[in-house]
Amino acid sequence: MSAADALERRQRRHVLYTWTAQNAARPVPIAGGEGAWFVDHDGGRWLDFESQVFNCNIGHGHPRLIAALQAQAAELACAHPAAVFEAKAALGEKLAEITPGDIDTFFLCLSGSEANENALKIARMVTGRSKVIARRRSYHGASMGSLSLTGDRRRMSAEPGLWGVARIEDPYCYQCPFGLRPDSCARQCATQLAHVLEMEDPSTVAAVFVEGVTGANGGFVPPPDYWPTLRRICDDYGVLLVADEVFSGFGRTGRWFAVDHWGVVPDMICMAKGVTSGYAALGVLGMRPHVAAHFADETLWAGLTTYAHPLACAVASEAIDVYRDEGLIEHAAALEPVLLAGLEAIKARHPIVGDVRGIGLLGTLELVSDRDARTPLVGYGAKADPDSPLGRLPAALRARRLHCLVRGHMVFVTPPLSITAADLEHGLSLIDDALTEVTA
């Protein structure tokens, strides 16, 4: 038995895998890494096309992030939620510099789920209203409130969830829920928000939750007027707009935040993942002054023991400097054409690829059984037959030591932003090879 297999067996005996039946779990063997590559316990090198789980945006083994953790651990590793210390103050200042518009006040928690959970609570406290609107194919986290906001099937594991979540459709142009085409539609996916608000009674709705760019539910890149339309409708109806940038933030789309592409300032913004590049557990909820002002004299009924954990603050503060100093966000934007050209080349060679799309270093391949009809290779929420091309694809990618997410009928390309153009092209060629193998 290999060292990796022996370790996995020990671990599996006592520690659960998430979002899977234990017998179907796919372990990720990782002992260390550098940049876009990680190594397994047998010394094998893997190209990380998923940035672990869309969080290791800076890349593996970054010496500055490791040093920041070590220095903070030596100085102060444990502190009260109300503690005052340098890394916490510095992180607040830097977040205020990089977040959109006048967002300048932050609530610090442990995960993207908690950022959304607290956004929901704060939206209710600030507006005195209880209902919310979210999208159908969204994911906002695993806790009860965040899972209730979530539109995708994971939500059903927690149902009946939170009362009062209404849905709008997604800007999924390739499979438009309204049966339209982006060059001729009237952006019904965005304008539908006004209709749903009217139906729900806007005076009962606290907020609208929308991912900056949808992550692993489809990498839907919205048309340029989509986000500005949502902003206008929320302003017209006096409803808070919350951008969930847990996935799309910290450079994933080639800007600090996806909403920056369209010049939109949400009332609140949820962050996690790339904020520490996955080097510590941190979620952040940012808010504009008009939201934060509510808590000047009203109690903020929210908190946690490990609020603003010193290690998380220190590594997030250093991560922001690394993104800036190494020009990682500009680099991600510069690699977008390489990604798109590579995806198009794969599409040209494989009839099974119906659509490719991308923004920054978030790429999506959509696999179909019929290109003209745009029929997904597997129905929504269904599992692929293990002997089908789609069923065999994850193993074909793993055999090439490419860590890359296949979810439903889609394949996602989300490497660390520090990846080189050559490694990006190499990884895309591995997907190309794997598709050739499984469709042969």
Ligand SMILES: Cc1ncc(COP(=O)(O)O)c(C=O)c1O
């Ligand atoms: C858009 C979005 N929101 C929220 C979350 C939840 O974040 P976490 O897993 O850190 O709780 C995720 C995680 O994938 C996400 O992609």
